[in-house]
Amino acid sequence: MITFEDIVKPENLVYEKTSLMTDKALSYCPGCGHGTAHRIIMEVIEELGLEENTIGVAPVGCSVLAYEFMNIDMTQAAHGRAPAVATGIKRTWPDKIVFTYQGDGDLAAIGTAETIHACNRGEKFVIIFVNNGIYGMTGGQMAPTTLPGMKSSTSPYGRDIETMGNPLKITELVAQLPGTYFVTRQAVHTPAAVRKAKKAIKKAFENQRDDKHGLSFVEIVSNCNSGWKMTPTDSNKWMEENMFPYYPMGDIKVDGKLVK
Amino acid sequence: MGELKLMKGNEALAEAAIRAGADAYFGYPITPQSEVIEYLMSEKPYERTGMVVLQAESEVAAINMIYGAAGAGKRVITSSSSPGISLKQEGISYISGAELPCVYANVVRGGPGLGTIQPSQADYFQSVKGGGHGDYKQIVLAPASVQEMSDFVKLGFELAFKYRIAVLILSDGVIGQMMEKVELFDQMPRLTDEEIYEKFPWATTGKKKGTERRIITSLDLDSHKMEEHNHHLQRKYKTIMENEVRSEAIHCDDAEYIFVAYGSSARIAQKAVDMARAKGIKAGLIRLITLFPFPEKQLQAFCKQGVKGFLAVEMSAGQMVEDVRLSVAGCAKVQHYGRFGGIIHSPEEVLRAMEQQIIGG
Ligand SMILES: Cc1ncc(C[n+]2csc(CCOP(=O)(O)OP(=O)(O)O)c2C)c(N)n1
Ligand code: SF4
Numbered sequence: 001m002i003t004f005e006d007i008v009k010p011e012n013l014v015y016e017k018t019s020l021m022t023d024k025a026l027s028y029c030p031g032c033g034h035g036t037a038h039r040i041i042m043e044v045i046e047e048l049g050l051e052e053n054t055i056g057v058a059p060v061g062c063s064v065l066a067y068e069f070m071n072i073d074m075t076q077a078a079h080g081r082a083p084a085v086a087t088g089i090k091r092t093w094p095d096k097i098v099f100t101y102q103g104d105g106d107l108a109a110i111g112t113a114e115t116i117h118a119c120n121r122g123e124k125f126v127i128i129f130v131n132n133g134i135y136g137m138t139g140g141q142m143a144p145t146t147l148p149g150m151k152s153s154t155s156p157y158g159r160d161i162e163t164m165g166n167p168l169k170i171t172e173l174v175a176q177l178p179g180t181y182f183v184t185r186q187a188v189h190t191p192a193a194v195r196k197a198k199k200a201i202k203k204a205f206e207n208q209r210d211d212k213h214g215l216s217f218v219e220i221v222s223n224c225n226s227g228w229k230m231t232p233t234d235s236n237k238w239m240e241e242n243m244f245p246y247y248p249m250g251d252i253k254v255d256g257k258l259v260k
Numbered sequence: 261m262g263e264l265k266l267m268k269g270n271e272a273l274a275e276a277a278i279r280a281g282a283d284a285y286f287g288y289p290i291t292p293q294s295e296v297i298e299y300l301m302s303e304k305p306y307e308r309t310g311m312v313v314l315q316a317e318s319e320v321a322a323i324n325m326i327y328g329a330a331g332a333g334k335r336v337i338t339s340s341s342s343p344g345i346s347l348k349q350e351g352i353s354y355i356s357g358a359e360l361p362c363v364y365a366n367v368v369r370g371g372p373g374l375g376t377i378q379p380s381q382a383d384y385f386q387s388v389k390g391g392g393h394g395d396y397k398q399i400v401l402a403p404a405s406v407q408e409m410s411d412f413v414k415l416g417f418e419l420a421f422k423y424r425i426a427v428l429i430l431s432d433g434v435i436g437q438m439m440e441k442v443e444l445f446d447q448m449p450r451l452t453d454e455e456i457y458e459k460f461p462w463a464t465t466g467k468k469k470g471t472e473r474r475i476i477t478s479l480d481l482d483s484h485k486m487e488e489h490n491h492h493l494q495r496k497y498k499t500i501m502e503n504e505v506r507s508e509a510i511h512c513d514d515a516e517y518i519f520v521a522y523g524s525s526a527r528i529a530q531k532a533v534d535m536a537r538a539k540g541i542k543a544g545l546i547r548l549i550t551l552f553p554f555p556e557k558q559l560q561a562f563c564k565q566g567v568k569g570f571l572a573v574e575m576s577a578g579q580m581v582e583d584v585r586l587s588v589a590g591c592a593k594v595q596h597y598g599r600f601g602g603i604i605h606s607p608e609e610v611l612r613a614m615e616q617q618i619i620g621g
Contacts, residue, residue, distance in 0.1 A: 055332060074475050075327075076358075076479055088326060092283050093465070096465070117321065
């Protein structure tokens with residue numbers, strides 16, 4: 001009979017948790033994409049050997065506690081202000097690797113000015129933008145990215161574009177700015193998507209490491225199963241059917257050139 | 261003796277930032293302090309010392325750049341005037357919660373709202389009572405000359421790093437705009453990366469192998485821990501109250517009547533003291549240099565000395581006067597006099613107020 005000890009051997013190892021994730025249990029709802037996004041960012045930093053030189057910035061949103069899970073130096077920022085906080089760090093420590101991890105309410109509503117101006121100045125850091133179409137942390141209110149007709153606690157009859165405006169495609173918007181060097185939209189809901197997203201994140205960090213001109217911006221379209229009031233599986237299906245048509249996957253700008 | 265120059269208050273502050281070895285200035289233009297960023301941009305401190313100067317998209321962004329850089333152990337400074345300082349309050353609250361050192365200046369103008377671009381001292385409450393949310397304090401230095409606009413930058417950084425606290429240089433449109441002779445202190449070196457790693461074990465500089473990682477935050481969802489953090493902050497503020505009070509007493513030894521003032525009002529009140537003395541009135545001036553910590557004990561000592569009354573002179577409807585009343589706790593008469601909304605009182609007016617409201621009243 002094969003015992004536990006027979007299996008758990010170094011030569012049988014196929015996957016290992018990155019040492020850049022702490023052992024603390026994630027505070028995210030089961031099925032939420034935040035945890036996966038955290039993990040692949042940390043894997044990239046570890047694989048590139050950047051951990052001793054990296055400072056992360058996590059502002060307010062469900063991921064405000066990212067510093068509990070990401071085993072690197074981190075600064076918690078006020079709601080929407082991460083790109084300014086990261087600017088302060090990167091400008092005074094130009095040799096460090098700096099990234100922000102922001103939700104859609106954070107990046108595209110309260111922090112729009114900070115986002116656009118950091119992109120426009122071509123700040124040499126990475127922005128990871130998790131777009132789940134809703135305010136997760138505060139209990140499922142409408143976000144700037146909430147789809148037309150989509151229900152939330154502050155659009156209980158569905159987002160009415162006449163009075164509430166259209167969802168903001170901020171990623172397409174920042175891609176127009178000469179200051180952005182790499183702009184891409186990814187997802188983390190399937191193994192294939194995770195692989196692609198990780199490649200994109202790696203490229204973003206490599207750009208910064210290699211001191212490329214401008215900011216690298218990675219949007220991750222993700223689910224908020226709690227806020228959307230769905231099971232995790234249903235939320236991923238709903239995301240594919242409804243979010244992806246509005247927020248199409250893939251690179252928008254590569255090496256400073258628009259590709260879409 | 262240091263280099264002597266004729267400079268505007270705002271320029272002296274900017275030059276002092278370079279000489280104090282600041283790593284960065286982040287700011288947004290607003291009258292009457294735009295000379296600070298203009299001076300820095302034209303001086304090219306990035307060539308002189310490597311200091312970064314960046315015009316931010318707003319005061320909100322500027323203070324958050326300060327937060328980020330200060331959290332990473334850098335020596336950083338910003339400045340603005342009243343409406344811009346209001347915008348910075350969220351950031352100041354976060355800086356206070358996370359205990360980050362920084363220096364910032366408010367060259368105060370008249371309010372409320374867009375108000376006026378003329379000088380005022382109506383931001384006292386905002387400065388010393390906590391303009392943002394939560395129980396926090398900052399050290400508030402009140403310069404009364406162009407010389408102090410320079411000196412307090414150096415002092416401000418010393419205090420900011422000693423206590424890991426925000427230090428506010430509370431100036432006003434008079435001090436910021438006027439030109440005076442200033443003796444500049446010698447260039448201080450910026451800290452090297454190694455010195456920052458060594459001196460600031462709390463700063464986020466990248467987690468070195470085998471060391472504890474560093475986190476800059478003001479958040480704790482456990483309210484017991486948050487209460488403990490607040491106790492810690494309060495203990496720190498108490499230490500500052502015990503050790504960092506600064507004031508200047510002028511003709512107070514035999515005084516029966518004392519003007520209490522700071523900043524440009526103190527200069528006006530000093531003139532009123534001379535005029536009063538010429539008339540045979542035993543008047544004195546206590547010029548407040550730190551507004552937090554407030555010179556409570558110094559004021560109480562005047563009560564024991566038999567002072568009969570205090571006139572708080574400030575370009576506001578009466579803000580600092582409340583702290584004077586609290587300090588002397590009824591031992592002597594306390595009144596307020598001040599013009600506001602951008603009007604500056606004259607020494608004659610101030611003396612008349614002392615005669616009518618305190619001596620005769
Ligand atoms: C100044 C300020 N306004 C409002 C809030 C409350 N708030 C916290 S998180 C949040 C929205 C977060 O949504 P998002 O950025 O999309 O992140 P998610 O939680 O969905 O990951 C809001 C409105 C706050 N903390 N600070
Ligand atoms: S509320 Fe939504 S975004 Fe937040 S952890 Fe839960 S599922 Fe994720």
